[in-house]
Amino acid sequence: MNSIKAVEKKKKQVFKPLLDNPFTQAQFPRIEPSIQSQILDFLIHILEDIGKYESLKSTSSKSNNKFTLEKPEILDHITLGFNSTVQKLESQAQGKPQKQIISYVLVCKADIQPSLITSQFPVLSYTASSEHNKVKLVQLPKGSIEKIEKVLGKKNGIIGLSKTEFLPNAFIKLLDDVPNVEVPWLENIRFVKPNIKLLETTATIAPKKDKNKNNKVGKK
Amino acid sequence: MESTNVKNIKHSYDLIHSTPQVSELTSIYNKKFQNILQKKNLILPNQLNNELKFCQNCNGLFIPGINMKMEIKYTKTKKSKKQEKKVVKKQWKPRDRNLIYTCLLCNYKTKFELLKPEKNPNEIGIDIKDKEPFIAKWEPKSQEDKKKNSAKDRAKKRKKNNLLNLLQDKKLKDEQDKKKSNLLSLDEFMKS
Incomplete structure (x- = not known):
């Protein structure tokens, strides 16, 4: 008993400071799973037209009887796949003038392996967004890549959308409610001029000390 | 309380991120940070992997879109001979897939190997369920050929x-x- 008491006495309540490091890797904004599934339903409805168009296009190119197809209007406002969306976002970040500006990026984060592919997206979407157009990063629920594959016929985990009239209003509202990406260490980075001003005053003129004289005195 | 070593490492890590607009400063801070890690024989966790966050050549911090460009590239296939092309159709084979980060300051490229795709990405797997019209597939033999052969x-x-x-x-x-x-x-x- 004595030994246990001795251990209890040694312990003492201490408050340790816990500081969150603002410079860690940026993360995907949190979205509730019910809203995620709603967004996926809207997206699949949009992608159905594109899937049908592309499959018909491939059949027309193979067969001898070529027929003209009407291009779905949304195809000009959408990017499918990693390379095309990243290229658009990068050129947006560098401030190049563009016809189509991406404002929503939908990523199947849970389905894409390895996670290395999606790790840079939060910072990229932050750098691509301007004051007027904030790029919203939306993560889709697990298993959504297979649903998209059924509709499109291709495996596509990363989709970029621009704000257009062709998207339904309810879909735009849902996407706009998603919180912005936050990267604290990149906020407010601009070259600030050093704050230097000149004050006009007077100063006494101090006479210069002759080192030689002192030396001579010392020698004597 | 944290030891001074841990504090030192944390502070140097924060310093790298403190001046993202001046690339030269970040590279100097990063070199110091790497030296500390080497002396203490420490390995960073996977999320803060050295290759992922910093350029290996100029020690700069990667900021995608501004400082860095990324792309998925496939290896090129060898061209088959002309004779083979006529006889056999091209068969799709899985190619190596690499994620490439290019630093825009020094043009250094870092490569990450990815998994190979199982299907041909250019193939579209949707079947449209319309009734196919009947098409005669055999070709009637022409009479001229018969005469020639005989x-x-x-x-x-x-x-x-x-x-x-x-x-x-x-x-x-x-x-x-x-x-x-x-x-x-x-x-x-x-x-x-």
């Missing part, structure tokens, strides 16, 4: 039916029979 055959037959040719064929047959019989038949073996 004329050739007839000419060959005429040549073969010459007396000289027939005699030569007979001789050849006889010789072949003799060769076979020499080896196998008992009677001829006894005669010899």
